[in-house]
Structures are given as C-alpha cells and as structure tokens.
Amino acid sequence: MNIAILFGGSSFEHEISIVSAITMKKVLKNTVLTYIFVSADRKFYLIDSEKINSKLFSSGAYRKSKELTLKQGAFVIDGMFGSKTVEIDVALNLIHGRDGEDGKISSMMEFFSIPFISPRTEASILSYNKLYTKFLAESLGVKSVAYEYLSKSDERKVTMDYPIIIKPVRLGSSIGVSIVRGPSELEYALDVAFEFDSDVIIEPFVEGVKEYNLAGCFTSEWEFSIIEEPQKEIFLDFEKKYMDFSRDSKVLAADIESSLERKIQESFKKIYDPLFLGSIIRCDFFVIEDEVYLNEINPIPGSMANYLFDDFEGMLKRVAKSLPKEQKITVNYQYIHSIQNAKGKA
Amino acid sequence: MNIAILFGGSSFEHEISIVSAITMKKVLKNTVLTYIFVSADRKFYLIDSEKINSKLFSSGAYRKSKELTLKQGAFVIDGMFGSKTVEIDVALNLIHGRDGEDGKISSMMEFFSIPFISPRTEASILSYNKLYTKFLAESLGVKSVAYEYLSKSDERKVTMDYPIIIKPVRLGSSIGVSIVRGPSELEYALDVAFEFDSDVIIEPFVEGVKEYNLAGCFTSEWEFSIIEEPQKEIFLDFEKKYMDFSRDSKVLAADIESSLERKIQESFKKIYDPLFLGSIIRCDFFVIEDEVYLNEINPIPGSMANYLFDDFEGMLKRVAKSLPKEQKITVNYQYIHSIQNAKGKA
Numbered sequence: 001m002n003i004a005i006l007f008g009g010s011s012f013e014h015e016i017s018i019v020s021a022i023t024m025k026k027v028l029k030n031t032v033l034t035y036i037f038v039s040a041d042r043k044f045y046l047i048d049s050e051k052i053n054s055k056l057f058s059s060g061a062y063r064k065s066k067e068l069t070l071k072q073g074a075f076v077i078d079g080m081f082g083s084k085t086v087e088i089d090v091a092l093n094l095i096h097g098r099d100g101e102d103g104k105i106s107s108m109m110e111f112f113s114i115p116f117i118s119p120r121t122e123a124s125i126l127s128y129n130k131l132y133t134k135f136l137a138e139s140l141g142v143k144s145v146a147y148e149y150l151s152k153s154d155e156r157k158v159t160m161d162y163p164i165i166i167k168p169v170r171l172g173s174s175i176g177v178s179i180v181r182g183p184s185e186l187e188y189a190l191d192v193a194f195e196f197d198s199d200v201i202i203e204p205f206v207e208g209v210k211e212y213n214l215a216g217c218f219t220s221e222w223e224f225s226i227i228e229e230p231q232k233e234i235f236l237d238f239e240k241k242y243m244d245f246s247r248d249s250k251v252l253a254a255d256i257e258s259s260l261e262r263k264i265q266e267s268f269k270k271i272y273d274p275l276f277l278g279s280i281i282r283c284d285f286f287v288i289e290d291e292v293y294l295n296e297i298n299p300i301p302g303s304m305a306n307y308l309f310d311d312f313e314g315m316l317k318r319v320a321k322s323l324p325k326e327q328k329i330t331v332n333y334q335y336i337h338s339i340q341n342a343k344g345k346a
Numbered sequence: 347m348n349i350a351i352l353f354g355g356s357s358f359e360h361e362i363s364i365v366s367a368i369t370m371k372k373v374l375k376n377t378v379l380t381y382i383f384v385s386a387d388r389k390f391y392l393i394d395s396e397k398i399n400s401k402l403f404s405s406g407a408y409r410k411s412k413e414l415t416l417k418q419g420a421f422v423i424d425g426m427f428g429s430k431t432v433e434i435d436v437a438l439n440l441i442h443g444r445d446g447e448d449g450k451i452s453s454m455m456e457f458f459s460i461p462f463i464s465p466r467t468e469a470s471i472l473s474y475n476k477l478y479t480k481f482l483a484e485s486l487g488v489k490s491v492a493y494e495y496l497s498k499s500d501e502r503k504v505t506m507d508y509p510i511i512i513k514p515v516r517l518g519s520s521i522g523v524s525i526v527r528g529p530s531e532l533e534y535a536l537d538v539a540f541e542f543d544s545d546v547i548i549e550p551f552v553e554g555v556k557e558y559n560l561a562g563c564f565t566s567e568w569e570f571s572i573i574e575e576p577q578k579e580i581f582l583d584f585e586k587k588y589m590d591f592s593r594d595s596k597v598l599a600a601d602i603e604s605s606l607e608r609k610i611q612e613s614f615k616k617i618y619d620p621l622f623l624g625s626i627i628r629c630d631f632f633v634i635e636d637e638v639y640l641n642e643i644n645p646i647p648g649s650m651a652n653y654l655f656d657d658f659e660g661m662l663k664r665v666a667k668s669l670p671k672e673q674k675i676t677v678n679y680q681y682i683h684s685i686q687n688a689k690g691k692a
Contacts, residue, residue, distance in 0.1 A: 014677045022587065039675035042457055043418050055686060058679035065410065069415055073391050078424070099457065103467045107453030111445065121449045122478075125471040132472075135481035151620070197673075199618070274497070274544070313622055327543075331360045331386035333404035340401060 001317055003031055004075070008038040008057070009099035010197065012175050013270040016302065017096045018057050023247070023303040024094070025052065028313050034088050036075060037062055038095060038105075044068035044075060046086060053187045058263045070112045090320040093118030093300060097171060101128040101299050106309070110326060117319050119279040119299040127297035130169045130201045140270045144294045145286065148202040152194050158186065163205040166190060168197030179205050206288065211295065212254055214268050215282040215305035219318035222269065225308030227261055230284075231253035260287065267292050277324040280304055280315070347663055349377055350421070350434040354384040354403070357443035358521050358542065360678050362648065364403050366440050369593070369649040371398065373392060380420060380434050383408055384441060390414035392432060392451050399586050416458045436666040439464030439646060441544060443517060447474040447645050456672060465625040465645040472621070473643040475481060476515045476547045478590050483640045486616045490640045491632065496549040504532065509551040514543030523550050553632065557641065558600055560614050561628040561651035565664035568615065571628075571654030572599035573607055593653045608631065623670040626650055627663070 007021035008014055025033060035047035037057070045065040047056070056062050068075040069084060077082040091114055093105045103124040109116035119127060126132045137144040148160055149169075158164060166189045168176040176196035178189035193200045215225040228251055270281050271294065282301035286293040298305075306312040354360055355369035371379060381393035383403070391411040393402070399637035402408050414421040414432060422429040436459055439451045449470040455462035465473060472478045483490040494506055496513075504510060512535045514522040522542035539546045561571040574597055614629050617640065628647035632639040644651075652658040 010675055010677075012675055014675075015679060015681045018682065040675070042416065042459065058682040060684070069414065069417065072387065103449050103471070104453040104457045107467070108457065111454065113388070121453070121467070122471055122475065125449070125468050126478075129468065131485075132468075132481075134484065135478075139477075139481065182554040287463045317668045329356055329358055329360075329386070331356075333361060335361045336364065336400045336404040340404070 001031055001320060002034060002089045003028070003316070003320070004034040004036050004091040005088070005094050005107060006036050006038060006091050006100070007094045008040070009097065010038075010040055010042050010096035011095060011097035011099055012171060012227040013095075013097035014040055017094060017100070018054055020094050020096065020303045022052060022054065023306070025049065026315050027303070027306045028316070030313060031316075034086060036068060036086075036091070037065070038099060039063075042099070044070070046075075046077065057190075057309050059302075070108060070114075074138070075114070089115070090323070091116040091118075091302075092316070094304065095336060096300050099327050102170070103128070113226040115320070115323055117316070117323070119276050119281065120324070123275045123279065124299060127281070128170055130167060130296065131199065133294070133297055134201075136275075137271070142267050142270050142294050143291060144169070145203050145206075150190070150200050150202065151200045156186065156190055156234065158202055160202060160204055162300060164205070165203050166193050167201050167203070168193045169199040170197050208289040211284065212256070212264055212287060213282055213284050213305075213308070214264050215273070215280065215281045215301060215308050216265075216268060217315065217319050218273060218277060219315065219322045221317070222265075223309075223315050224265055224268070225282075226251070226253035227256065227264060228308055229256075247303055250307055260290070260292075267294060271297060274324075278319070278322075280319060282308075347377055347437045347666065348380055348433065349374070349666070350380040350382050350432070351440050352382050352437050352446070353440045354386070355441035355442060355443065355445035355451075356384075356386055357445055358517060359441075359443035360386055363440060363442045363446070364400055366442065366649045368398060368400065370438075370651070371395065373649070373652045374662070376659060379665075380432060380635070382414060382432075382437070383411070384445060385409075388445070390416070392421075392423065409618075416454060416460075419459050421460070435461070436494050436669070437462040437464075438650075438662070440650065442646050442648070443521075448516070449474070461666070463662070463669070464611040464626060465622050465627065466670070469621045469625065470645060471626070473645040474516055476513060476633070476642065479640070479643055480547075483617070486496055488613050488616050488640050489637060491549050491552075496536070496546050496548065498544045502532065502536055504548055505547060505551055506544070509553070511549050511551040512539050513547050513549070514539045515545040515547050516543050532603060552632070556633040558602070558610055558633060559628055559630050559651075559654070560610050561626065561647060561654050562611075562614060562618070563626045563661065563665050564593065564619060564623060565661070565668045568611075568660050569655075569664070570611055571651060572597070573602065574654055575600035575602075575609060578632075589680065593649055596653055606636070606638075609638050613640060615637075617643060620670075624665065626665060628654075 005021050007017045031051050035049050037045045037047050045062050046068055047065055059232055066077050093100050102125045103121040106118050106121045106124055126136045134144055163181045165240045166178050180186055213228045217223055273293040282298040282305045284295040286295050351367050353363045379395050381395050382390045383393050391408050392414055412423050420524040421432040430648050450463050452467045452470055464677050472482045480490055509527045512524050522539045526532055526535045557573045563569050628644040628651045630641040632641050
C-alpha cells in the first residue's frame with residue numbers, strides 16, 4: 001500500500017507536523033510512503049522520502065522539490081509535456097492545527113476524490129473548536145467539564161471559582177493555554193490566549209485530576225489503543241509536547257479497573273461513531289469520582305498516537321480499506337429539461 | 347469590480363444553482379461577471395458570460411469550455427505555454443447544497459487565498475446541518491422549535507405528537523421533506539428522507555404558523571432586507587422552489603409591527619455576528635405567540651435573495667470590501683532550529 005503523508009500547513013503546529021511526519025518513517029516500515037508537504041504559504045511539494053529530515057524544511061531547501069497541483073482524482077506534477085499523476089492509494093492527513101484539523105484538507109480531499117484518512121469536515125469543525133466539542137458531547141450524552149466562553153470583544157468577566165484554565169478554542173498542543181490561580185493573573189492569560197484565537201474557553205482547573213487518553217478507530221470492528229495516563233508536570237508546555245510528537249516507543253497501559261476501561265471505551269464510541277469514521281483519533285478524558293468526562297478530542301493526534309497501539313501499521317491499512325463513502329449524487333438536468341420543454345410549447 | 351460566480355457542484359441542488367447563477371446576470375447589471383462552473387464530477391470550467399444559458403449545461407456543451415485549476419492565489423487556465431491567471435476581485439459562492447454549503451468551497455477558497463463571499467467553513471457546517479443549527483441557536487440564546495433526531499440505523503420511533511415534519515438534516519430546497527399526519531405515514535416519509543441523507547430531524551408541524559424571512563449581512567453596518575412573509579401552499583415543493591430561484595422582481599414587505607421587525611432583526615444579528623461575516627444569508631423564522639423562533643438558516647439563499655434588497659448590487663460590493671481576514675500565522679522553524687542546535691552541541 002502506498003500512503004501519502006500530508007504534513008506541514010499554515011498552522012501554529014506546522015513544525016510538530018513535520019516531526020510527526022518524519023516519525024511515520026520509523027513506524028511504517030512495511031509501507032511505501034509518499035511525502036506531500038504543505039508549505040506555510042500553502043503550496044504542495046513532493047518530498048523525496050529518502051531525503052526527508054527536519055532541516056530540509058527549516059532551511060527552505062524543500063522549495064527545490066517538485067510542486068504539485070490538485071486535479072480531480074489526484075495530485076499531479078505539472079511538466080513541459082503535460083502532467084503526471086502522483087500514484088497513491090490513500091492520503092493520511094497529518095497536519096496538526098489549522099488546515100489539517102479545521103476541515104480544509106478533508107474538504108479538498110473529498111472534493112478532488114482522493115481517498116483519505118482523517119476526520120471528515122463535520123467532524124473536523126466539531127472537534128477543532130472546543131466550544132463545539134461541548135455541544136457535541138452534550139448531544140451524545142457524554143459528560144464534559146463546566147465551562148465559560150469569551151470572545152475577544154466581550155467584557156473580560158469570569159464567574160467561575162479559581163483556579164481556572166484558559167484555552168484558545170481552536171488550538172491544540174497547549175498553545176496559548178494558561179492556568180490562572182487568581183483574578184490578578186487573568187488579564188495577562190487572556191492577552192496570551194487572544195494572541196492565538198478570537199475566542200477562548202474557560203474551565204475549572206482541578207489539581208491532580210486523573211487524566212486518561214484513549215486512541216482508536218472503527219474498521220470492521222472497534223480497534224482501541226491501550227489507555228495511557230499521560231505524564232503531567234501540571235501540563236506539558238509546547239516545547240515538551242513538541243518532543244513528544246516524535247514518539248515511537250511503546251508506553252505502559254494505565255493501571256485501572258477493567259470497569260473504568262470499559263466506561264472510557266463506551267464514551268469514545270459515542271463520540272466516534274459515525275461522525276469520525278475514516279479517522280484515527282485520540283480522546284482525552286478526566287475521571288472525577290468514577291465519572292468519565294470528555295476533556296478534548298484530538299482529531300489528528302501527535303504522530304497519530306502510534307505508540308499506544310500494538311499494531312499501528314496494520315490498523316492504518318485496515319482504516320484505509322474501510323473509509324466512509326461520500327453519498328453518490330446523480331445530476332440529470334431533469335428540471336432544466338422540463339422547463340425547456342414547457343418553454344418550447346408556450 | 348469583477349465578481350466570479352461559482353455555481354453548479356456535486357449537489358442535489360446543482361440545477362437550481364445554475365438558475366441562481368443565470369439570474370445574477372439580470373440583477374448585477376453594472377458588474378463584470380466571470381462564471382466558473384463546478385461540474386457534477388467536480389471540475390472547474392470558465393463559462394463565457396455572454397453565452398450562458400441553462401441548455402449549455404443540460405446538453406453537456408459546457409465541457410468545451412476552458413478547464414481551470416486552483417493554484418495558490420487564483421484559478422488558472424493551463425495551456426501549452428504555461429498557465430494564465432483568471433483575473434477576478436472576489437468569488438461569490440452560489441453553489442446550493444453540497445460543495446457550496448458544506449464547507450468545501452469555503453475551505454478551498456481560504457486555502458488558495460482567493461477572496462470570497464460565502465459563509466466560512468465553521469458557519470457552513472453549523473448551518474448546513476439542521477441538528478447543529480439547533481445547537482448553535484441554543485448557545486446564542488435564540489429560540490428554535492422542539493425536535494427529535496433519527497439516524498438511519500436508529501429504531502424508527504417518534505415520541506412527538508402528530509402532525510410532524512420530517513427533514514433530512516443536510517439538505518435545503520425542501521428536498522426529501524414530508525409532512526406526516528399520523529403513524530401510518532411515518533415509514534414512507536422516513537424512507538424518502540433517508541434516500542437523501544443518513545440523518546433526519548423531526549419537528550412538530552404547526553398548521554398556519556406565521557413564517558418570516560429576513561436576509562442580510564454586516565458590512566460597515568447592518569444591511570437588512572425587507573422581511574418577507576413567504577407564500578405558502580403548506581410548503582413549496584421542489585419544482586416550485588426551483589422556479590423561485592430565478593426570482594429577480596421585488597416583493598412586498600410583510601405587514602408587521604415594527605417591534606416584531608426589530609425582534610426578528612435582533613435574532614438575525616445574534617446568529618450572524620461574528621460567525622457569518624463575509625456572507626449574505628437568509629434566516630427563516632417562525633413567530634408563535636409573539637415569540638421569534640429560528641426555523642432555518644439559508645447560508646446560500648436562492649438567487650442570493652436579491653429580490654428582498656433595495657440595493658443588492660451595491661451591497662454585494664460592500665460585502666466584498668469587508669471580508670473577514672484569516673489570522674496571519676508566521677512559521678519560523680524556531681523549534682526545529684533549537685533542536686538542531688541542541689543536537690549539534692551534544
């Protein structure tokens with residue numbers, strides 16, 4: 001199977017996407033990989049998978065690579081004597097943050113009829129925006145923590161008790177996130193968050209809350225990762241998370257009761273099915289007094305959370321073979337024909 | 347100003363989009379129009395605006411037009427001796443239903459940095475799907491009518507009193523919609539709706555409910571249409587709606603109290619700002635006992651609801667000049683540089 005890795009993007013997480021993409025080479029040893037880079041100015045480049053390394057991008061040398069164009073059915077290389085199709089079986093959307101998680105890549109892949117592993121556009125919009133994730137969870141009967149919501153132009157008023165955590169609604173990887181322990185810290189934390197987004201979500205910060213991550217997908221059956229209890233130093237800052245995105249070594253499963261494991265899996269299923277079909281996602285949960293709360297959905301997790309799975313490479317291929325199909329719509333111009341006929345008779 | 351009209355699409359409403367597009371020629375008399383057709387198989391064609399008529403499409407003759415490719419910054423015509431940019435100032439997304447209203451066009455225009463008049467992707471997803479519109483309305487403090495929700499695989503159980511109205515969640519123009527007066531009609535109505543969508547929404551059908559439509563946008567100020575009381579024969583079937591999409595003659599404003607008009611405008615503002623900036627939408631409201639309920643959002647209304655505005659052409663140009671800007675993201679490879687430096691020292 002030939003998998004195209006789409007990475008980069010006009011995103012605050014552009015660099016960690018490069019790290020995720022390079023990690024795939026170590027993880028997908030029995031797969032042909034075609035690397036397609038989306039530059040920060042949103043051009044597509046075909047990157048030689050033999051030569052891929054982080055310096056290729058930071059130095060700007062990637063610009064010497066062949067530029068690609070999207071045509072119906074494929075990426076193509078334009079040349080002097082017509083265009084040449086880039087032969088792939090499926091694209092894996094590995095662009096973290098904007099472009100990858102906000103529905104742009106999924107919209108383009110669907111429009112141009114390129115099979116792709118990624119949340120579809122509805123799923124992207126509802127998981128990329130943390131406010132909409134709250135709506136989604138609520139409608140599916142999955143608990144999530146209490147929240148308040150502020151737009152840049154709103155009065156900066158918080159009614160919740162401190163400490164609180166402030167998050168830009170549309171970003172991942174802890175970018176722009178602050179823990180605020182009292183009113184005196186509020187202004188600065190909001191300034192930081194509003195640097196990155198026009199809207200923020202505010203939640204109570206629960207010291208020492210139990211956090212569990214579960215990744216998975218549905219192929220012909222449910223395929224779940226182990227449940228990980230993420231290491232926390234309050235929360236990972238961006239640089240640590242960045243290093244974390246290159247992970248390819250296995251971690252230990254969290255030591256939890258099987259009844260709690262099942263509860264977490266049931267919450268995952270409610271979120272995933274059917275909205276996220278065709279994607280591998282990670283859901284991060286809090287457990288408070290034995291109740292499971294959705295914290296966040298990671299629609300494109302760092303290095304695809306490969307280190308949480310026993311057989312990541314096999315699973316990726318099974319996902320590729322069980323992608324949701326877009327509904328077929330036949331356009332037959334019957335209304336235009338009938339109007340033309342009516343006019344003809346008049 | 348040169349406005350590109352994007353129309354067609356892989357949509358059940360492909361044909362009415364053609365009608366909407368042709369109507370623009372009658373309405374936008376002092377504007378240079380560039381017609382870009384999205385065929386049912388999703389290729390872009392540059393259509394000669396002098397020759398545009400419905401037969402060009404129903405006969406398949408459009409395929410002789412020049413095919414276009416999306417490149418960063420523009421649509422281009424590929425030719426033997428390099429590619430030629432199609433010069434436009436702004437694109438108007440006039441694709442009803444799938445592709446136009448589900449975020450595909452907005453995603454592509456944003457990705458390829460082409461200025462466009464249309465709901466952005468978040469706004470598209472929340473208005474194209476009637477279930478998500480309910481979430482949105484609720485979160486904004488706008489009332490909407492009670493509803494139940496069924497997926498194709500769910501048990502076909504309705505707990506609401508009859509008569510009810512069944513709508514596919516993702517379609518406009520009354521496609522697949524039925525009024526069901528009793529349990530004996532339920533199965534057939536659901537069969538019809540599930541022909542078009544995997545999910546349906548069910549609402550009480552209120553005989554003779556007052557319905558009012560308001561279109562508008564925000565440019566440097568609020569620009570509202572007159573409020574229309576749509577003519578109803580229970581509800582318009584597809585063929586009547588289809589004819590309706592070619593409207594360009596003015597209608598009379600509904601005869602309502604100015605206090606109710608203000609209430610309707612206030613509900614519109616709550617929905618529109620800031621999510622729908624950059625677009626002209628129509629909101630359809632019910633009024634029950636002097637309370638305003640959101641019925642539907644029409645993110646790309648038929649013929650852009652031009653017939654409801656005094657100065658549609660002027661407004662379109664003002665919208666084009668007040669489009670929301672995407673946040674600027676600078677990628678400077680600082681993390682990759684710092685890791686490379688750390689490695690160098692090791």
